[in-house]
Amino acid sequence: xxxxxxxxxxxxxxxxxxxxxxxxxxxxxxxxxxxxxxxxxxxxxxxxxxxxxxxxxxxxxxxxxxxxxxxxxxxxxxxxxxxxxxxxxxxxxxxxxxxxxxxxxxxxxxxxxxxxxxxxxxxxxxxxxxxxxxxxxxxxxxxxxxxxxxxxxxxxxxxxxxxxxxxxxxxxxxxxxxxxxxxxxxxxxxxxxxxxxxxxxxxxxxxxxxxxxxxxxxxxxxxxxxxxxxxxxxxxxxxxxxxxxxxxxxxxxxxxxxxxxxxxxxxxxxxxxxxxxxxxxxxxxxxxxxxxxxxxxxxxxxxxxxxxxxxxxxxxxxxxxxxxxxxxxx
Numbered sequence: 001x002x003x004x005x006x007x008x009x010x011x012x013x014x015x016x017x018x019x020x021x022x023x024x025x026x027x028x029x030x031x032x033x034x035x036x037x038x039x040x041x042x043x044x045x046x047x048x049x050x051x052x053x054x055x056x057x058x059x060x061x062x063x064x065x066x067x068x069x070x071x072x073x074x075x076x077x078x079x080x081x082x083x084x085x086x087x088x089x090x091x092x093x094x095x096x097x098x099x100x101x102x103x104x105x106x107x108x109x110x111x112x113x114x115x116x117x118x119x120x121x122x123x124x125x126x127x128x129x130x131x132x133x134x135x136x137x138x139x140x141x142x143x144x145x146x147x148x149x150x151x152x153x154x155x156x157x158x159x160x161x162x163x164x165x166x167x168x169x170x171x172x173x174x175x176x177x178x179x180x181x182x183x184x185x186x187x188x189x190x191x192x193x194x195x196x197x198x199x200x201x202x203x204x205x206x207x208x209x210x211x212x213x214x215x216x217x218x219x220x221x222x223x224x225x226x227x228x229x230x231x232x233x234x235x236x237x238x239x240x241x242x243x244x245x246x247x248x249x250x251x252x253x254x255x256x257x258x259x260x261x262x263x264x265x266x267x268x269x270x271x272x273x274x275x276x277x278x279x280x281x282x283x284x285x286x287x288x289x290x291x292x293x294x295x296x297x298x299x300x301x302x303x304x305x306x307x308x309x310x311x312x313x314x315x316x317x318x319x320x321x322x323x324x325x326x327x328x329x330x
Contacts, residue, residue, distance in 0.1 A: 008206045014087040016222070018195060022106040022191050023229025030230070045180065049230050053192070054227035056185040062193055068273055069198060069204075069212055072135060073128065080206055081329075084202075085320075086198070086319050089113035089117070090112075102307045104277065105275035105307075107275045110315075113316065114319070116318070121323050139275060146283040149259035150285065150290070155290050175254050182257070182261040183257045186260075187264060193273070260279050
């Protein structure tokens, strides 16, 4: 690790706090269906998931980190205050939504914070519109893709399992351990890279790094922080995902995890930063709809959609206000 000014160390601390909260916040997305269907107990589910979260970022490259850190803003023009304000706004929003039990998107919060702070500090010219469109497109299309994937996977499983005895639930319960690992690997790959991207952006902005290239030590600390947050677990959100859409049985947990893992991992390999919250929630709704549309409690879904819609503008406004004050000191 190179020598760094104190302001950069503070930035890294904030980034790791965001990463920890991301894991804490999003652990519900990975383990909720597995816990609700009684496949494994909560603490074991979180421990298994945390290990996979740590391993994921080392396996599948840094395409998402590159998108977040170098394709959305012109790193040659922004100051460290922009990055720090974006992180603080994201942290505040994550804490608020966790306290209210609303599974909002850490990805939305981070993107909103970056745009809000950068525009106030440098104007719209600092935004790379092609990169912003790429990010917003990935965030926008992933929920309907998750919904469709959940619906199709559930229909396929119901077709293949037609006429099976109730003992097939044993297969779905044990299968969730494998699918949860796949989902955790994909989540660690996609979400930890957002922290890698933001730390590397800060290092380039502070001239610690000459060009945008994610160092191995950044990968390691980002993977560790999100794994630790996952292990601690956001139990308020686990209850929301696991019980408020509909009564989840082993088949629902299995199919939701298969559909979600496929969508999130594909996005990570393509460099698209998606919201795990959105993908898992929409996949779960698709799974429920495949059995019966009325099975899903759509009022809960509406509350979550409202949180998704408000996250970017709320975090953008907070970051814009924060950068006015932080910019005086950094």
